[in-house]
Amino acid sequence: MSSTMDDGVDESKEREVVQPWHEQLTLRGLVASVVIGSIFSIIAMKITLTIGITPHFNVSAALLAFIFIRTWTKVLAKLGIASAPFTKQENTMIQTCSVACYSIALGGGFASYLLAMNRKMFELSGGLSVAGNSPSLFVLIPLRKILIIDYKLTFPSGLATAVLINGFHGRGDKMAKKQVNGFIKSFAGSFVWGFFQWFYTAKDNCGFSQFPTFGLQAKKQTFYFDFSLTYVGTGMICSHAVNLSLLLGAVVSYGLMWPLIHQRKGDWFPADIPESSMKSLTGYKAFIPIALLLGDGLYNFVKILGITFINIHNRRLNQNSTHPNSTAVNPTQDEVFVSESLPFWIAAAGYLIFAVVSVIAIPFIFPDLKWYLVVMAYVVTPCLAFCNAYGAGLTDMNMSYNYGKVGLFIVAAISGKEHGVLTSLAACGLFKSIINVSCILMQDFKTGHLTLTSPRAMLVSQSVGTALGCVVSPLSFFLFYKAFDIGNPEKEFKAPFGIIYRNLAIIGVEGFSALPRHCLQLCYGFFSAAVGINLVRDMSPARVGKWMPLPTAMAVPFLIGGYFAVDMCVGTLVVYLWHRFRSKTAPLMVPAVASGLICGEGLWILPASILALAKVKPPICMKFLAG
Template sequence: MDNGRENNADREMGLQDEVIKKLEDKEELSVERIFENKEVPSWRKQLTTRAFAVSFVLSVMFCFIVMKLNLTTGIIPSLNVSAGLLGFFFVKTWTKVLEKSGMLKQPFTRQENTVIQTCVVASSGIAFSGGFGSYLFGMSERVAKQSAEAKYGLDYKNPAIGWMISFLFVVSFLGLFSVLPLRKIMIIDFKLTYPSGTATAYLINSFHTPEGAKLAKKQVRELGKFFSFSFVWGFFQWFFTAGDDCGFSNFPTFGLKAYKYKFFFDFSATYVGVGMICPHIINVSLLVGGILSWGILWPLIETRKGDWYSADLDPHSLQGLQGYKVFISIAMILGDGLYNFFKVLRQTLAGLFYKFQRRNANMQIPVVEDSSRVRKSLSYDDQRRAQLFLKDQIPTWFAIGGYFALAAVSTATLPLIFHHLKWYYIIVIYIFAPTLAFCNAFGCGLTDWSLASTYGKLAIFTIGAWAGASHGGVLAGLAACGVMMNIVSTASDLMQDFKTGYLTMASPYSMFVSQVVGTAMGCVISPCVFWIFYKAFPDLGLPTSAYPAPFATVYYNMAKLGVEGFSALPKDCLKLCYGFFAASIVINLIRDALGKKRSWFIPLPMAMAIPFYLGSYFAIDMCVGSLILFVWQKINRAKADAFGPAVASGLICGDGIWTLPSSILALVGVKPPICMKFLSRATNTKVDKYLGS
């Protein structure tokens, strides 16, 4: 569940599986025959001004949403459906007005809809891979000071608009070129599934049929209704947050004792919506992790105060209880990440071996084995799609030349931004990056899991250890993480988009251009959005903040652990870390041994690890969302499946967008008028006596 898009909240979405299954049945009726009489526009006509205008507006909206999620819990659900749906709604409304006035020159097509979705997801994806809630903010003095003093001084680099935008521009485009020559092999030869890209394509195709357009209108109406409710609810809550621990977000739902250990419902529309999108097992796993840590483990460790750690330590010192919270969660994250890395690597190598065997057995493309597969491979839809996909060829020399040119610029520029990141570290990263980007893109095509931050963690430990603690190894490791993470993340995103474009008959040219434009938008929008949060909330990144940025602390301490070793851990913490690391692997082994159908009751270690640091309040919100969807499905499953994602997206978007005006109010010094705080009866009596005197 590490900071978002590779997590199970994003990757094990039952919604996608259901959408793909239902629409694959319709595929037998031939989707392309429905659009047979509609001309496929040239790639230039797919890249319209209105598409990029709508993409820019949606990119700003989605960057605020992703940034808020990044800086609160790091759980980021898939927003592809929301992007496709809102893009369809805005442009459809635009074209309808122009059509009535007789000024419409070009109708709205599914290819243009795909361009918008690709551009928005590429842009908001930078808010994740840019590391604003992880490695990039983890470099800051604010996060570094939360750790115990380093042996070789405190290494940090505070955020600034200039260097953040420069950094993203020199590292975010290499991933697009690293796997570009392999698009035909991945999409046509190997016929990789890319479930997220496939589900998005089927939805976009359905939007542009008469029946699908009617449903899309109703979905947008529901999204708008809950968007408005969520936004107004966020505005209403703001009035009661005039001080620390004030407002509905600090409501002691289960009593003050439970509140002390982070068990309460904080009335967050965002996480109720996220809970509706995430599978039930994710939400339950989060709650189990919260109960295990804040309900059992931390109260037990607190009894060892004065023995395992000093009773005089600051509550947020990593040499005290806070250290157990951070490092045990790191152990579980690393155990789960390492297990899934080798699992996906094994599947990738096995898949490659199988695909190459089939290809060698029959050099005809698409590769086939029997008559039923022949019929499927030579279907009308496959023929039309493959013909267009292969028509607009992107030259191999362009991809290779682009990669080397960008790598040269990056190698020369990055040491100027991060003095501890030497040019030879960067060259080594760029030598291995294309191979790792291919592994990530191929594994994502098979499993829908992008292991971007797992590859980033490998860079943290290898480059950090190579640099050494006395030579800025912490900053070098975090910067290397950013370089690697951006490459492998954008590579898998590009292949997802190529799969979407293949199924919607969008040109590879338009897909690549929209990805480049979206990435460029993200390189500017994301740092600006983060800067608003950074300036508006002076306590950003602190454990007591509304925006604690938990993964920033986790990443910094991973880098510190990599260069300083286990001496950074408090007493007996290492033994507990070993135990939870092993438990994470064992739980995964049990899940895989039982199979998908029988492992629904086994919690996910990565999901369990997040509340270890943050508490269970957001898990309770997500379980409420999960319960709402569960009851809805029992009452009317068809309606819940059709409108559940739209309702959830509305809740997430409305509350997420409220952060923009709330940030502006904070920047200009406008403070809420009321502090709603909850006290125990004894404390309240003391306050009354004090005020009475």
């Protein structure tokens, strides 16, 4: 009798014949990857430019890959054309390539450190009144066997994606059809809804997105439901803890703090300066969430480094006491994973080539980022990348953005006030990109390990996806940049992390003198609160810790308001009710419906952007006024 393995792979199916690595790479898979990767690049760009928090789309990409190829084969079958069977290895390849593509939109810094360098962020951060105002896939390849087979790290996102893919290709067609139908219906409804809303947005502050759901007074404090199915779908994917933390952050900031601080106008900050000045209320909105982010980030940084070193130490002790003839838990998966070696010299040569190109090219792009600082980044990051990948394997937390901030502060301190802001932002991008891409590759390797997919094929797929992302992501960004008012705090595309990263660089260069009156004391309080919340969560019983909010999620509404938190809590309510009344179908259908909601309205951005670039305006302005 066969048993089901803990990692979601049925043991009775493990001796299946696995195709050679070059046969796992298909033309239809490449086409599907281009389409899915481009769609998610646009969606990820929209979400990161509006609210800054983007969920993992690995599961959604795997689902879309399954739908795309199944639809492809059925259409060909109706035309009388035979096609090769769709395997879980091909599904994994498409998912890997698609994720690599849209990851450039997230990790490339378009909505954070790159946008922080533009003139609008310069003006929003205080202008002249404030002084000083390239990815590598090869870094962790030699350690893939250690991290995945020897250390048996779970990489939860990679594991969840593998379980989903194995389920697609093992459950049969009945549930797959339900998921496809659920996706198509929610996709169509979301796309049509986005199209319908467009007709009522002829001017600023018009349309359903401005509906005063809880009254006009609440709307002034950004509390309303803006009918965005993208955020509802995102809320369905994110955990309840994330969504409720967002709502709590909105209540604390726009519900309590900002109205109270605004009453101190003329005392805490001058009454005759613009609202957008960093010496006014905007300064508190910008720096207090930074304190929350730094407190949460520093705590988790230290915690995960500690977990990493303790686990490595314990494994070394266990290896010394383990019998040499002990066998692997799952030999077939391990055999496939190590059967096609990736020579060390390829990884070393690839990393060295990228390093040399960066040392030569980056100082031409950012003249103040000296070549020796680039060399320092490439020397230091392999160690940091290993720690980050190990921590992500244990906790599913990719801390690359925190490592990037470490690089930002170090370079800001070295560079000084004159050129420190732009130089430190560029250095932040360099650190973050190298560490982030290598961690994503390890998560995909975990998925490939559990789906019996060739590591060589996965590396090729990741390389193709990364190259595709280097083209698609800038195009996606400039589509938004040209069609919409990016970075305007009064408009939809606020790009909150652009101003956050700009102000992080200013703090690194200037120190605390950049803060408005009493802001430093408030920052101390929120920094301590972030550390305290994490301590309570980790040290208290699970029944208490699970109710602790997430400081990073709380920080985002401090800048942009509570409307999107309301949307995402609607998503979490939908998931709760679905699990409550349809518990059997919820785990399978929620990701499909959520993906459809995100993709439908997200894809409407493309024609909406084209219409905006063509100066085609909607015919109606729907606005709500006090009686």
